Amino acid sequence: MGIRDVFAQNLKTLRLARGLSQEELAHRAEVDRTYISSLERCVYGASIDVVDRLAAVLGVEAADLLKRTPEQSGS
Amino acid sequence: MGIRDVFAQNLKTLRLARGLSQEELAHRAEVDRTYISSLERCVYGASIDVVDRLAAVLGVEAADLLKRTPEQSGS
Numbered sequence: 001m002g003i004r005d006v007f008a009q010n011l012k013t014l015r016l017a018r019g020l021s022q023e024e025l026a027h028r029a030e031v032d033r034t035y036i037s038s039l040e041r042c043v044y045g046a047s048i049d050v051v052d053r054l055a056a057v058l059g060v061e062a063a064d065l066l067k068r069t070p071e072q073s074g075s
Numbered sequence: 076m077g078i079r080d081v082f083a084q085n086l087k088t089l090r091l092a093r094g095l096s097q098e099e100l101a102h103r104a105e106v107d108r109t110y111i112s113s114l115e116r117c118v119y120g121a122s123i124d125v126v127d128r129l130a131a132v133l134g135v136e137a138a139d140l141l142k143r144t145p146e147q148s149g150s
Contacts, residue, residue, distance in 0.1 A: 047122050048079065
């Protein structure tokens with residue numbers, strides 16, 4: 001699984017766990033709503049600056065958003 | 076400490092631990108030597124694609140390159 005997929009999955013999982021819409025997350029991280037949507041669809045490789053800003057809003061470390069879960073690492 | 080500094084420090088520390096020059100790391104990760112130098116000086120916010128490629132060459136996970144050490148987290 002590529003790093004964009006890992007990031008997209010972690011981002012979406014955490015966003016939903018926090019009860020945030022793409023709009024609300026975008027607003028709090030000061031990025032465009034369509035950008036969040038694109039990141040969750042692996043359209044772009046986010047910069048670490050954006051990863052860090054999103055992590056801060058979600059209450060985690062930037063590294064957490066790039067962490068492969070055991071399922072993501074498998075095969 | 077900002078995420079670019081964290082990444083720059085981790086990158087340089089691991090590169091030196093592997094005994095790699097900026098040139099050699101750049102060559103193996105298929106990026107320009109000046110780009111490695113820029114990343115270690117926090118000039119750019121690397122994309123997660125580049126972070127992942129560098130991590131692979133260094134034998135770590137992408138997340139490891141964004142991890143704050145206790146010293147980096149402090150104050």
